[in-house]
């Protein structure tokens with residue numbers, strides 16, 4: 001993001017963000033999200049409204065021990081959640097979740113998290129290839145974390161809830177809105193908690209950004225630009241000793257969603273995979289490429305960012321979507337060696353209209369239908385020059401969140417003024433005569449003191465702080481909600497309101513369904529080359545209206 005910023009200007013933007021969040025917090029304009037580096041996790045719990053777990057850690061099982069299952073195991077806090085069983089059908093991923101992944105430190109594996117003996121015991125006695133068998137045999141399981149390909153989310157989550165387990169299912173919630181509603185309905189019928197893994201709901205960085213937006217210092221936001229670009233156009237180098245099944249290394253270009261098929265998986269599953277509900281081994285391992293099993297770039301990447309932007313704009317739903325999606329590099333006829341049979345786009349460019357603050361569907365329920373925010377989103381696979389993130393452009397300032405790791409803030413100059421360019425001026429937060437917060441330009445920046453530059457992301461302190469992307473907090477809150485859950489109350493609503501009496505995870509089924517609707521409708525708009533207007537009824541869990549019927 002922010003292609004034209006120098007390194008110094010980026011540091012200035014980060015320092016501005018930090019100074020603004022601290023200033024707003026001090027002046028009482030912001031729910032306090034600023035904390036010293038060492039106490040960030042505590043601050044997160046306080047901000048997100050959960051506490052230390054009351055009672056023992058929740059006994060959980062992990063279904064799907066692939067890339068994301070590995071991250072969730074590596075990031076969870078064993079004080080809140082204890083994984084007592086796991087299930088996967090790929091022997092390579094079983095091995096990796098037990099041993100850990102030396103190439104990706106986040107994927108620590110059972111050995112590093114729980115110790116050698118515990119890991120051996122899981123591998124020998126509590127690892128299954130059939131989740132039904134696991135649910136039947138492992139009577140102590142209270143909750144299940146589902147990190148399976150998209151097409152399995154609804155059925156597996158529902159089965160787990162039917163068997164009395166609380167469920168944290170990875171995003172995208174489900175491949176159809178009907179499936180999302182089935183999941184919500186199962187949670188209610190079986191009185192279980194359902195949480196969906198959009199981790200930005202638990203990121204302190206996003207919480208800070210949200211508080212800043214709520215304080216209005218950005219002025220009137222009329223445009224958001226969000227993107228997630230990567231470059232997968234490099235020829236795949238076969239590494240010495242790589243465990244690749246002969247002839248299965250196609251395609252020759254490195255697309256992260258087209259991994260090679262390892263010998264271990266190939267030999268074990270090449271025939272058996274058909275009895276496990278997959279067309280072939282390619283569909284199992286490269287599930288993201290196909291309509292039946294995946295949801296493409298909008299489901300995998302865009303949904304996270306659209307989720308964040310809907311929250312930034314006041315928990316609103318978009319009004320319309322249109323876009324262009326292409327299979328212009330990897331997909332298409334098999335004439336070139338790097339082409340493959342993918343059904344999903346490798347480039348997407350989408351435009352949304354969102355309601356502004358004073359739009360009838362905006363947060364203030366105003367009367368101005370022309371108050372619209374336009375958001376553009378792109379995800380491309382052949383150029384990774386720009387860091388992924390979201391840029392919010394307001395009439396008084398610009399906020400950029402980059403790579404889920406840092407945020408930058410710049411003040412707009414008044415027209416005709418003699419101020420230094422906004423990209424080079426510091427800013428402070430002041431209070432206007434009307435008692436509202438506002439950004440005030442400071443002097444032209446002379447560069448950061450060395451320690452301040454390093455800490456200009458979150459928290460403060462002398463050393464850079466690795467920012468939690470929210471996985472840990474998401475699982476902590478899930479476990480906390482489970483320990484607080486009163487089955488007698490279930491999903492009762494507070495009298496005369498649409499709020500539930502009991503605490504649910506921040507991204508519970510109804511919240512996540514909205515993200516699924518946006519991603520799925522965007523895919524539809526690109527496929528049909530149409531502008532689609534969102535209907536409010538689609539977002540209601542008790543309606544039968546669905547975009548897929550359109």
Ligand SMILES: NC(=O)c1ccc[n+]([C@@H]2O[C@H](COP(=O)([O-])OP(=O)(O)OC[C@H]3O[C@@H](n4cnc5c(N)ncnc54)[C@H](O)[C@@H]3O)[C@@H](O)[C@H]2O)c1
Pocket residue numbers: 063064065066067068069087088089090093129131147148149150152170171172197198199276285300
């Ligand atoms: N929240 C995030 O930031 C984030 C990031 C990446 C992935 N995800 C989500 O996590 C989910 C998993 O993605 P991934 O990257 O780990 O994929 P993956 O292919 O690496 O892992 C999926 C695992 O599920 C296993 N599996 C498939 N069918 C099974 C079955 N019937 N029974 C048991 N195991 C089965 C596979 O063998 C594989 O190990 C997806 O929904 C994805 O969208 C979320």
